[in-house]
Amino acid sequence: MAKTAATGALVERIAQDVQAGRFVPGMWLKQIDMQERYGTNRSDIRRALETLAHKRLLQYVPNRGYYVYEADDKRTAEILQIRVMLETSAAEFIIASTTPKKTDALRALAETFERQISTGTIVEIYEANLAFHKALLTLSGNQQLVELVDELRLKTSPAPTSQWSTRLRIEQSSREHFEMVGAIAARDVRRLQSVIRTHIEQSAIPK
Numbered sequence: 001m002a003k004t005a006a007t008g009a010l011v012e013r014i015a016q017d018v019q020a021g022r023f024v025p026g027m028w029l030k031q032i033d034m035q036e037r038y039g040t041n042r043s044d045i046r047r048a049l050e051t052l053a054h055k056r057l058l059q060y061v062p063n064r065g066y067y068v069y070e071a072d073d074k075r076t077a078e079i080l081q082i083r084v085m086l087e088t089s090a091a092e093f094i095i096a097s098t099t100p101k102k103t104d105a106l107r108a109l110a111e112t113f114e115r116q117i118s119t120g121t122i123v124e125i126y127e128a129n130l131a132f133h134k135a136l137l138t139l140s141g142n143q144q145l146v147e148l149v150d151e152l153r154l155k156t157s158p159a160p161t162s163q164w165s166t167r168l169r170i171e172q173s174s175r176e177h178f179e180m181v182g183a184i185a186a187r188d189v190r191r192l193q194s195v196i197r198t199h200i201e202q203s204a205i206p207k
Helices: 005-019 031-038 042-054 073-097 100-119 122-138 143-153 167-185 189-204
Strands: 058-061 065-068
Touching: 005 031, 005 042, 005 122, 031 042, 042 058, 042 065, 073 122, 073 143, 073 167, 073 189, 100 122, 100 167, 122 143, 122 167, 167 189
Parallel strands: none
Antiparallel strands: 058 065
């Protein structure tokens, strides 16, 4: 289903309200109420909610509707621990298989994320972050790992509603992206492992 400019703007407005806590975790979003709140039609609301569910800012339950992601702290901590195990273990393979060209491409994605902090929408920042992390893990040469981590991400709260509660937190994520690139360029496995661990674990820090 094509997304119009109007729908894109609506997606961003709802995303901002989710991030600002105007819709509390676990809250069901009734389409009729959303139409009234945003002054638009049912079709645009439905497309916007579908987009946000695809990006994990909302969750969808068939035959019930959409609700704001509600994190399970214990489950989240366990999933993040699994990610630390997997992604720090991947560091050795990332550095072994990288090339200057691949490192430059990863740096360009880090720069895109940094730029989006100032000029992009919440959704654009979110997508730039995912692009960086997917490219990072792709350097390991193991597509199954990339897909597994993608699946694990789906089981935890997305960054805009968890660790990105302030601009400082987003900027911290950006700095860590560049630190990872620097470690790869220096072929420093331990440094890369340390930054990856810090980057993942800071997701669990309360807002």
